Amino acid sequence: MNALRTYDDYRKALKGDDRIIIKFYADWCPDCSIFNDFMPSILEEYRYAEWFELNRDEVPSAAEENGVDGIPDLLIFKKGNPVARLGPHNAVSYERVRNFLKQNL
Numbered sequence: 001m002n003a004l005r006t007y008d009d010y011r012k013a014l015k016g017d018d019r020i021i022i023k024f025y026a027d028w029c030p031d032c033s034i035f036n037d038f039m040p041s042i043l044e045e046y047r048y049a050e051w052f053e054l055n056r057d058e059v060p061s062a063a064e065e066n067g068v069d070g071i072p073d074l075l076i077f078k079k080g081n082p083v084a085r086l087g088p089h090n091a092v093s094y095e096r097v098r099n100f101l102k103q104n105l
Helices: 007-013 030-045 060-065 094-104
Strands: 002-004 019-025 050-055 073-078 081-086
Touching: 002 007, 007 019, 007 060, 019 030, 030 094, 073 094, 081 094
Parallel strands: 002 050, 019 050
Antiparallel strands: 019 073, 073 081
């Protein structure tokens, strides 16, 4: 998973035509730690997808642009536009994340 550390990194990631997935998180977030526990299995299963992570506290403008209030928040983009979102209450369950990806990729 590639880290998007600046707003410019974020904008560059959105430029392609392919679907990309961005995980919004913060270092202090306990639910993000739960998400990270099962993330290796998700990445293995969906290794064909292009994954990014973005620290909401380090790049707040990207989070605000996408209405990211709670974390972890998983967004799928196509051609630079968000097409699907899995909000923080659902992103802490392996099965919910897996089902979300199965339906939207």
